[in-house]
Amino acid sequence: MAEQIVRRVVIAGGGTAGWIAAVALSKQLGTLLDITLVESDQIRTVGVGESTVPTAHTFHHLIGIDEQEFMRETGSSFKLGINFENWGEIGDRYIHSFGTLGKSTWMADFHHLWLHARGEGLAGELEDYCLELQAAEQGKFATSDQFKVNYAYHLDAGYYARYLRRLSEAAGVRRVEGKIASVEQHPQTGFIQSLLLESGERIEGDLFIDCTGFRGLLIEQTLKAGFEDWSHWLPNNSALPVQTRSVGPAMPYTSAIAHDAGWLWRIPLQHRVGTGLVYCSDYLSDDEALARLHQMIEGEILIEPWSIRFKAGRRLKVWEKNCIALGLASGFVEPLESTSIHMIMIAVTRLIQLFPFNGCDDALQRRYNDLSQNEIEKIRDFIILHYHLTERDDSPFWRQVRTMEIPDTLAQRLALFGENAHAYQITEELFRIDSWVQVMLGQRLRPAGHHQLGRLMRPEQLRQALLDLKTNIGKAVAGMPSHQDFLNRYCPAAMA
């Protein structure tokens, strides 16, 4: 049997990405690897990233994280979707839920039936036919054999990293505190050999995972893997996060409230609310942004706002030589649909599946890079959709994103839906058909035509079928406790 060449894994950085990598690799491949994580108390983590998508639930399950313990220790709440305000037009509101819309058939997705019935005056609102969406609207939540809902989490990034650190160290990860002063490479191959810390300590490894955030200390500053800038499609480049006291029960959704040069997030945790203004500095100065944030804040400030600059785009090669970038070091598509933690989790899963036990060869690297590119580009298109499909004309920011050129891949999807109401999910794509449908309709795209399946049913039969669906969902939601009551019982926050 071939000897294992890659055994010593060095993770640079201890933010969300670093500790997710540490916990997953140690729990899954533990005895095959020696894992060291280096982080520096002198360099703070980005400190945000608190809203997730349902894959977080699946990922935790895969690596054996106990849900109730995790939620107690991180003050987490449940998330059923995102509540968008002022996106299509000022005053608009819709929820992009994680749920399934109605009942689809093999011939056509549910929304085709709904579009027909709506046109004939036989149907209510689309949201009447989705359990998660109705539960979100009413602030309800339950998860059990009786209530099978598709959900994600809101979590506290600081507590989450601490929690994962505890699990990782228990699984054998060695943590080294220290600032990386330089990265040492093999003189011929350029492969990374070691990290030299300011203390003089040298950390040697076979595989290096760059989780150093936007700076990309290994992947970019050392290996120059390259970056594809997407800011012409996603112009927001600044954020002002702040932590505030809760002013009411935690709702089971994130809010994304558009303003004239970006948007504001509100993420309800058990012990506080995470809020943050996202904006484009070409259209809003930092002082104006701070004033805007203060206008939109609800509740007493617990931690004062801090400033973050970012650029949307992807690292051209997330795997280069013997270095793999995860998290912000690998690229960033702005936080609108809370996809970064998902991408970290998928990237770690992919790494476990394609782990280079016998060395970092080109074919493995190429496969990994292709899959990563494919994934992030689909997510990029979904985010651009929210900006481009707007009718807002009240500010230069909205005029720019409404009229900008968009990627061909997205233009094709819009044409298909705009003409015939068809939406699709490509293999391994994160967002499902129902996500595309909810956002496209929520952003005011009204398809000119749709599948004629609905005409095969008698009007009364169709009206009754839709009424039954709505009634059953209504009954199920009525039987659920409030989200806050469920949290209080299921996983009361340790720090609340």
Ligand SMILES: Cc1cc2nc3c(=O)[nH]c(=O)nc-3n(C[C@H](O)[C@H](O)[C@H](O)COP(=O)(O)OP(=O)(O)OC[C@H]3O[C@@H](n4cnc5c(N)ncnc54)[C@H](O)[C@@H]3O)c2cc1C
């Ligand atoms: C405004 C904003 C909002 C976001 N919201 C969401 C969201 O709602 N949902 C979501 O999924 N994602 C979100 N994200 C993304 C999310 O925050 C990140 O994906 C996640 O926090 C991972 O960050 P990271 O670990 O890659 O980097 P960081 O948190 O920046 O961590 C970098 C680590 O590297 C260490 N480090 C750096 N340099 C050195 C050095 N020289 N020596 C030693 N250590 C070093 C630091 O000490 C730190 O531990 C958001 C991002 C932004 C900017």
